[in-house]
Amino acid sequence: MDALFTLDTGAGFWNPLLWVLGAAVAGVIALVLYSLGRRDYKPGTAQAEPFLSGNPEPEKGLVHVRAGNLYWGFLDAMEGYYSSIVSLHTGDLHDYVLWYLGVSALFLIVVVIIG
Amino acid sequence: MLANLPYIVVVVLFLIGLATIVLKRNLIKIFLGIVILESAVNLFIVSLGYREGGIAPIYTNAPGTLMVLPTPQALTLTSIVIGVATSALLLSFAIVIWKKYGSIEIGFLRRLKE
Amino acid sequence: MITSFIVENSPALMVIVPFIAAFVAPLTGRVAPAVRAWIVGGAMAITSAITLLLASDVYAHGTRLYVFGAQAATQTIAPDSGGIPVRIMFTVDPMSALMLVITAVLAFAVVLYSLTSERDHTGLGSYYTLFLLMVTGILGMVSTGDIFNFFVFLEILSIASAGLIAFRIDGGIAVEAAIKYFVLSTLGALAVLIAIGIYYGQYNALNMALIAQRMQYTLLDQVALVLIVAALAMKCGAVPMHFWTPDAYSMAPSSITALLVVASQASLYGLFRAVFTLYNVTLNAACIGWLLIVLGVLSMVVGVTMAIPQKNVKRLMAYHAISQTGYMLLGVGVGLAVLGNQSFLSAFGYVAMEGGIFHIINHAMYKGLLFLTAGAIFFRIGTYDLNRMGGLGHSMKWTMVFFIIGALAIAGIPPFNGYASKLMIYESVFAFNPILSVIAMVVSILTLASFVKVFHSIFMGPVLPEYKDVKEVPRPMLIGMGILALVVIAFGLFPSIVVDTLVAPAAHALADQGMYIATVIGGGA
Numbered sequence: 060m061d062a063l064f065t066l067d068t069g070a071g072f073w074n075p076l077l078w079v080l081g082a083a084v085a086g087v088i089a090l091v092l093y094s095l096g097r098r099d100y101k102p103g104t105a106q107a108e109p110f111l112s113g114n115p116e117p118e119k120g121l122v123h124v125r126a127g128n129l130y131w132g133f134l135d136a137m138e139g140y141y142s143s144i145v146s147l148h149t150g151d152l153h154d155y156v157l158w159y160l161g162v163s164a165l166f167l168i169v170v171v172i173i174g
Numbered sequence: 175m176l177a178n179l180p181y182i183v184v185v186v187l188f189l190i191g192l193a194t195i196v197l198k199r200n201l202i203k204i205f206l207g208i209v210i211l212e213s214a215v216n217l218f219i220v221s222l223g224y225r226e227g228g229i230a231p232i233y234t235n236a237p238g239t240l241m242v243l244p245t246p247q248a249l250t251l252t253s254i255v256i257g258v259a260t261s262a263l264l265l266s267f268a269i270v271i272w273k274k275y276g277s278i279e280i281g282f283l284r285r286l287k288e
Numbered sequence: 289m290i291t292s293f294i295v296e297n298s299p300a301l302m303v304i305v306p307f308i309a310a311f312v313a314p315l316t317g318r319v320a321p322a323v324r325a326w327i328v329g330g331a332m333a334i335t336s337a338i339t340l341l342l343a344s345d346v347y348a349h350g351t352r353l354y355v356f357g358a359q360a361a362t363q364t365i366a367p368d369s370g371g372i373p374v375r376i377m378f379t380v381d382p383m384s385a386l387m388l389v390i391t392a393v394l395a396f397a398v399v400l401y402s403l404t405s406e407r408d409h410t411g412l413g414s415y416y417t418l419f420l421l422m423v424t425g426i427l428g429m430v431s432t433g434d435i436f437n438f439f440v441f442l443e444i445l446s447i448a449s450a451g452l453i454a455f456r457i458d459g460g461i462a463v464e465a466a467i468k469y470f471v472l473s474t475l476g477a478l479a480v481l482i483a484i485g486i487y488y489g490q491y492n493a494l495n496m497a498l499i500a501q502r503m504q505y506t507l508l509d510q511v512a513l514v515l516i517v518a519a520l521a522m523k524c525g526a527v528p529m530h531f532w533t534p535d536a537y538s539m540a541p542s543s544i545t546a547l548l549v550v551a552s553q554a555s556l557y558g559l560f561r562a563v564f565t566l567y568n569v570t571l572n573a574a575c576i577g578w579l580l581i582v583l584g585v586l587s588m589v590v591g592v593t594m595a596i597p598q599k600n601v602k603r604l605m606a607y608h609a610i611s612q613t614g615y616m617l618l619g620v621g622v623g624l625a626v627l628g629n630q631s632f633l634s635a636f637g638y639v640a641m642e643g644g645i646f647h648i649i650n651h652a653m654y655k656g657l658l659f660l661t662a663g664a665i666f667f668r669i670g671t672y673d674l675n676r677m678g679g680l681g682h683s684m685k686w687t688m689v690f691f692i693i694g695a696l697a698i699a700g701i702p703p704f705n706g707y708a709s710k711l712m713i714y715e716s717v718f719a720f721n722p723i724l725s726v727i728a729m730v731v732s733i734l735t736l737a738s739f740v741k742v743f744h745s746i747f748m749g750p751v752l753p754e755y756k757d758v759k760e761v762p763r764p765m766l767i768g769m770g771i772l773a774l775v776v777i778a779f780g781l782f783p784s785i786v787v788d789t790l791v792a793p794a795a796h797a798l799a800d801q802g803m804y805i806a807t808v809i810g811g812g813a
Contacts, residue, residue, distance in 0.1 A: 150287025274460025
């Protein structure tokens, strides 16, 4: 773990090999804990089935949480931001061109005034 | 004033091209705006190399040494060739859009958004 | 004998080999598609080998010059030209060499992948023609030392890219994306051409080193600078000129999208080259630096927040590409903002630039990998819609592993490569302005959140009934992804070696304008 493998980031350092070593140790500990689990269950009986408040297990397609339902809370909380930023993406070619020309003009003003 | 005439024409052509791109809603017209813009840039480059009273830069039997610059002409030729390829590709896109969407108004070109 | 010939002429060969192969490939496709596959794969392997050879030569012996049509390849100034470099030349300095390495590795992996993923499609002759022309365009763009030549390769690249974006017409939607890309990129290229005309009119030069030497930073130069910076920032997808990026990236075939990432990085290279080599300290470094930083921060924030609600997996990844480009603009922008100040530069400026440049190579690798995994999923289930996916981890185990590697790398999780470059950016930018650093970290967290969503909805969950017959993708596609995954892991485990050998020389070559001028002007006479 000499200087060859240590990345100097100016304020600190980063040595991935040390990190991997630490991760390996953590992994070994996790494996040990995992191996302490029960082995005396009976496969094929209700012991191995998921417990859904005693209800029968629904179809496979219904169990999966689809992408559209994820982060609903985040999107809802940020609705003010999203309603404005999404509506900027109009898909209209004129808007694309106007944004480009507008930013060019803005840069021109800034650069010419400040120097 | 007269020496700057080509540059005035360049600016006018450039603005016409930009206005066509930004204001027209028909794809063909927008593409023509791009072609006008290309002509403006070509005229700009070729007029950079012009020297008043200069002759074509061919050294064999040249009557004098005052010649127009050859490099901008080479640049303009290259740029014209690229412009032809660009227009051809854009117009072929317009053909496909007309076949698939049934219209070449850009108001219909909004299936990809957000 | 033959090896020395190849090494000597490598800058010309790396452009001419794919260029010739581009037009040979469709002819051989008439004989048999297998012959064409071998020609394309072989040409790309040769190109990559030559490119890597050239890059290693540059890193070992310094900047390589290649003057076309001169008596000697390094004779930049012809004896009868009056001390002016008149010929077109390639100037391959360490920064160009870094871009060459990226292009060589990624393009080779993509060819391996697309020879299998595209084999059942029609029109493959022109597909590979355009593909190889794209490679030609990128390689030429990043190695040329002549600014008009840069424009020509830029146009080769954008015409080929537009053709490929529209390639799978898909009811016209792909063509719509191509129109949006191509109109904008033509406008951008024309702006670059006007800037070239301005330089020529003022300095009678097209050679970058000569323009840099004569640079006065007059009002016209400021106009030219803005034209170039705005055009190339638009082409690399910086917010608020990014609107074409998700459209084009999501509609192109996946292997092309991976190459489009490199194409965008080549535009970013052009931007950095213009700002650092053409202008350097003559411009108001703080002003332009802050412009780049503002673009970078906007790209990071808007890119990642727009990615979170996306439903199309490639559109989501495209928004992440915008967001990651922001990191590069931020890192290099900080380096530019302190350019004139040697103490700031050595305290954090160089580290920031190294971080930004390291992020370019990392981003190309993991984002290319992610787009290829998206393509692999599309190859088997035929949709990009996240709402219709699920449970694929049971059948596509290798694809899942590669996706995990790419996703962790882009989110900046140790020990993958994204973490190393992001850490360099965080720490150096913190010394410049702590708020920017905090924004960068928050964006990284949102990136992770977004990829957790993608991972969950594609791979997790029970096997869905509609996908119970799905198999793993064929082996060549896995090898293509595997190359990139190996690079991601290797760069993550040994970042210091990569930074010392590849990135730091590139950053210093970029910042040191005097060296660039001296190599070209003072070299051959």
